[in-house]
Amino acid sequence: MDFKPIDRSYFNQPTLYLAESLLGKLLVKETEEGTTAGWIVETEAYKGPKDRAAHSFGNRRTKRTEVMFGPAGYIYTYVMHTHCLVNIVSGELDKPEAVLIRAVEPCMGIDLMYERRGLNKKKVELTNGPGKLTKAMGITNEDYGLPSFHPPLFIAEGRMSVNIEIGTRIGIENSGEAKDYLWRFWEKHNAFVSK
Template sequence: MEGIILNGYEVVKREFFQRPTLDLAADLLGCLLVKDTEEGVASGYIVETEAYMGPLDRAAHSYNNRRTKRTEVMFFEAGHVYTYVMHTHCLVNVVSGELEKPEAILIRAVEPFEGIELMYKRRGMMKETNLTSGPGKLTKALGISKEDYGRNFYEPPLFIAKGYTPDSISSGKRVGIENSGEAKEYPWRFWIADNPFRSK
């Protein structure tokens, strides 16, 4: 199924994910995150990501090579789906890095593209810029769930497709990791500059 055209989207190939994690975190910006469900297709341009650099990153779930039922997929090949629940919200990550090197990239925000009415049905009526402007918001809007854990991002029903190349990318500290020592200062969050759909 790699590299196919699906529902009008050009699915990225497996090789797309085989690059250093920080490079991939920036290169995902402008790509389309797509979920095909029984209710329909919903998608959005990725506008914000956060990289988590594995065993040496105190903010990463896999810090010190922590291998649990939840983190097991982080040790898989790059391009797999890592979902988990935090405070009742499902969050979605792209597994990155080399095999047995547990790194991942959190998708923090997307700009709605297809299925906007479906997103409103799932999230309720609000300003469009609030629909998907956070990691828990976007998964609910797109219909991404814990059941997507262990899939890969180059095959349906949850996949990443080619989009556009942003004119300008910004980077800064990650969000919500105050108890991670010096790791909270690492500039491993990336976003499309001036995009109104990124998290606040």
């Protein structure tokens, strides 16, 4: 399969729209071991300065959050509990927002995903969570700041239409009213959705 990165202009849409429209798109990672790809089936939006669950809440600008203050479409990775998580920067310049990719459905490089995640895993366990998918696809903190519209880590066109469900985000219980925002999007009835 030959995947073509999506045009950079695609990322210039409001964060909630981007989080929803990424469902069904392909996340592709090229490495020396090979290429892996998966249809995005779950995302979460993080709307920066006023979102208590966002790393950039209150316009917090650190070495870690710096990329979010730049243009949309770049990769924001960070490590949480030893797992690397991958986000796409969204929103306007100097308005630090991002979309977390929570789960993908494997489409290419599945044998390589098994090598990275363990041969004893069920297929559905390979990428049904934000830390699982990065490990399976070889996405690391070294991908921080890369464009997601250019190899080696990029978004490509995927499935035409998906049935979408909306709910609250996961794992942010200590974020006040932000824990109740309906900013998580997932493909209905897809087995690879994390929860």
